[in-house]
Amino acid sequence: MSRIGKKAVPVPAGVNAEVAGQTVNVKGPKGALSFVVHDLVEVTKGDEGIAVKPRDESKQARSLWGMSRTMISNLIVGVSKGFEKKLEINGVGYKAALAGKNLNLSLGYSHDVIYPVPEGITIAVAGQKQDQISISGIDKQRVGQVAAEIREFRGPEPYKGKGVKYAGEKIFRKEGKKK
Missing domain, CATH: 3.90.930.12 (Ribosomal protein L6)
Structure with missing residues (x-):
């Protein structure tokens, strides 16, 4: 189990995040960025923020789980703080x-x-x-x-x-x- 991947990525005020299929688009005061998540990882946007979870329990899906969450977190920090x-x-x-x-x-x-x-x-x-x-x-x-x-x-x-x-x-x- 990924300790990092379990946590949802919070979206701060002033940042607009959208999930369209496997693509996460983020816009903020500093600019806009996007990231395409691997097919073995499922991405959803909820009340707590953007949640990431593996589609199955394969080793590759579990290894991509935490990395995908970190990449999305880096997008949000980048467009808000840099x-x-x-x-x-x-x-x-x-x-x-x-x-x-x-x-x-x-x-x-x-x-x-x-x-x-x-x-x-x-x-x-x-x-x-x-x-x-x-x-x-x-x-x-x-x-x-x-x-x-x-x-x-x-x-x-x-x-x-x-x-x-x-x-x-x-x-x-x-x-x-x-x-």
Whole structure:
């Protein structure tokens, strides 16, 4: 039994949610999103919110049950509050700047890395040394994907901790050579 899947997803005020067959459409103050639920999972809208339950007791139906409920919950949170990921840049001369619809990253390479900002994603650069990047949007998966792509340009290295890392991420540090 899925502990997460048992709970109905509450729909807050200001958010309009509709269930049409296997498609869940959600509209809110930040935008609109939709999700198509797998056929092994049944979706209904009631007084408590959107309820999800498996159609049978197969292993695949039970594994999709909790995931489907979480995806619907992420839609509702996204259109009402939105999602945000923060990145930090560590290193001498490493910095970020916004140039129109592109993020310009100086990460110690012989050239600057230019990352085009996808549609539906907002990127802000802050910090005194322009070393903090804030990525926000309504789709949790896309926000996380953009953050992972930016981090991939120069991941943090274990000796000095230079590179791009998530805010609050602990980097396992190695000891240097000894004489």
